[in-house]
Amino acid sequence: MTSSPLGDYLRGRRDRLTPEALGLPVYGRRRVVGLRREEVAMLTGVSVDYYVRLEQGREVSPSPQVLDSLGEVLRLDDDGRQHLYRLAGLSPRPTPPAPVEEVDPALLELMLSWTASPALVFGRAFDxxxxxxxxEALFGGFPFSRNLTRTVFLDPGARTLYPDWHLVAENAVAGLRLADGLMPGDPRIRAVVDELRVKSPDFVELWERNDARGKRLDSKRFRHPEVGPLELRVHVFEVRGAPGQELVVYHAPAGSPSAEGLALLGTLAATRRIG
Structure with missing residues (x-):
């Protein structure tokens, strides 16, 4: 059976939905966990044969109307719909990223002025x-890897650092899947995906869900080895002029225990630099 990225995505989303979630009656024993192809076709308003061709990669040019209907039936959010359109070739190609990812010196200067808020710039593969x-201090200087997706899945210490490891892992994979759709064939993204598919069964399980979305965690919990529990708000900004780069800033409300923890962490880090 042939397939395509579009077909894989449709099949993955179909497998995640139940007929009960869509108000469909259920009769007798079902051989599939999620929706049947016939059910998706009926709700979308296309023939079963046409929908099967979509999943099998034999139909590669669905209309915007069909994609809109599929997005509604499969309960896709905005990121998921955009990903669906890109896979169908109906979105403009993004500007190709530079082979070597560099950070604008002015942005780095701005980040250095934020002494109370940890800030990172991620590349397109979450380097x-x-x-x-x-x-740097929040992540302990990145002792395992400066690619946070690799760290989440391959560093045994990640499950200690992140009390909500599974949420962090889901978010990381969905973000990587979205980046892969935005920049198909990007060698750095493919290198990270290929490595994790070999080394991490947890990654494989989440990757095969075909979730595609940007960073959605409004806050993130850390269990820091030096200052203890931290709960930080997460702010994500696209870096203009650098396709694929994101500025991520962590923040704790003034006077909160997490703000006190960040202040202590900053003092410890400064002491180490002076020493």
Whole structure:
């Protein structure tokens, strides 16, 4: 059976939905966990044969109307719909990223002025391109890898650092899947994906869900080895003029225990630099 990235995505999303979630009656024993192809076709308003061709990669040019209907039936959010359109070739190609990812010196200067907030710049495959001193301290200087997706799945210490490891892992994979759709064939993204598919069964399980979305965690919990529990708000900004780069800033409300923890962490980091 042939397939395509579009077909894989449709099949992955179909497998994640139940007929009950869509108000469909259920009769007798079902051989599939999620929706049947016939059910998706009926709700989308296309023939079963046409939908099967979509999943098998034999139909590669669905209309925007069909994609809109599929997005509604499969309960896709905005990121998921955009990903669906890109896979169908109906979105403009993004500007290709530079082969070597570099951070604008002016952005780095701005990050260095944020002494109370950890800040990082991620590349298109979630490599940490730069971090301010508090960002370095928050992640312990990235002892395992400066690629945070590799760290989440391959560093045994990640499950200690992140009390909500599974949420962090889901978010990381969905973000990588979205980047892969935005920049298909990017060698750095493919290298990270290929390595993790070999080394991490947890990654494989999440990757095969075909979730595609940007960073959605409004806050993130850390269990830092030096200052203890931290709960930080997460702010994500696209870096203009650098396709694929994101500025991520962590923040704790003034006077909160997490703000006190960040202040202590900053003091410890400064002491180490002076020493």
């Amino acid at each position: 940490v391109l730069t971090a301010n001193p508090l960002g």
